[in-house]
Amino acid sequence: MADLHRFGDSRLLASVSAEGAELRSLRDASGEEWLWGAGQEWPRHAPVLFPIVGRLPNDTLRHEGRSYRLTQHGFARDRRFAWRRRAADGCGLRLEADAATLAAYPFPFILDLDWTVAEGRLACTATVSNPGPGPLPFSLGAHPAFAWPLPGTAAQQDHALTFPEVELDSLSARRLTGGLLDTAESIPLPGGRLPLHPGLFDADAIVLPDFPGRRLRLEAPGAALEMGWEGYGDLGLWSKPGGAGFLCLEPWCGTAAPMGWDGDFMMKPGVVILAPGAARSFSWWVSAERP
Structure with missing residues (x-):
């Protein structure tokens, strides 16, 4: 049985597991679930992506x-985190380098996840610290899958994404081939909106490097979900090709390796380099709205 911590307020109730420090549930005051239930189409809820986002060539770090x-x-996402804090309003968890991580990723690190609910808003802050003697290269991403259609709504094609902080008539997107960053694509935003439908993801995820907005x-009709983030500069949108009952809204710092790149990880495009003793934090939040 999963080691869960439940917390929240009068408007939102969340559950987080020690396994992967993963959000497992997000319910509103009426008991409606806003998070994907890890069904057969995709067996996860909201994995934490670290120390890479996407894939490396041949799944190999050089x-x-x-x-x-x-x-x-x-x-x-597959490691058990240690609890640092468990309280009525949230929790904190930690993952540190050990023999198993060093065999795959030869760098000491500390990854802290802090979850809170306040005033009907769920927030997650991830902090990467470098306790080692040399530079620490990494990428980090959030991968929450929300119910699609949203609670109280009828059809997936009735949904749309909007980007309140920026005026855009199209999205400068990249697509993936074999999990690696490949072709560029311009996705139109009629009236500043991205109409959603399952076929949008037939070519896999929509990757938005250097996305200009932060919300x-x-x-x-009948519901809305708002997300914001700080520290992350890239954005991913994904649902299972062929259709599924979820939509992933993913703030990232870093993306999959580009097709044709196969160098030293320190030189990977988009990687963050932390100096010894340094730390860097990234945060995202989400709130649910129903009439």
Whole structure:
């Protein structure tokens, strides 16, 4: 049985597991579930992506002439975190480097996840710290899957994404081939909205490197979900090709490796480099709206 911590307020109730520090449930005051239930189409809820986002060529990290096997999205989502704090309003968890992580990723690190609910808003702050003697290269991403259609709404095609902070008539997107960053695509935004339908993801995820905004809204008649983030500079949108009852809204710092790149991990496009003793924090939040 999962080691869960439940917390919240009068408007939102969340559950987080020690396994992967993963959000497992997000219910509103009426008891409606806003998070995907990890069904057969995709068996996860909201994994933490670390120390990579996406894939490396041949699932191989190269550093100083050595090769390490590091598979898609890294290992944090499959590791048990230690509890640092458990309270009525949230929790804190930690993952530190050990022999197993060093065999795949040869860098000491500390990854802290802090979850809170306040005033009807769920927030997650991830802090990466470098306790080692050398530089720490990494990427980090959130991968929450929300119910699609939203609670109280009828059809997936009645939903749209809007980006309140920026005026855009199209999205400058990249698509994936074999999990690696490949072709560029311009996705139109009629009236500043991205109409949603399952076929949008037939070519897999929509990757938005260097996305200019820091907020989005998933809207449908009868409900809306708002998300914001800080520290993350890239954005991913994904649902299972062929259709499923979820939509992933993913703030990222880093993306999959580009097609044709296969160098030292320190030189990977988009990777963050932390100096010894340094730390960097990233946060995202979400709120649910119903009439």
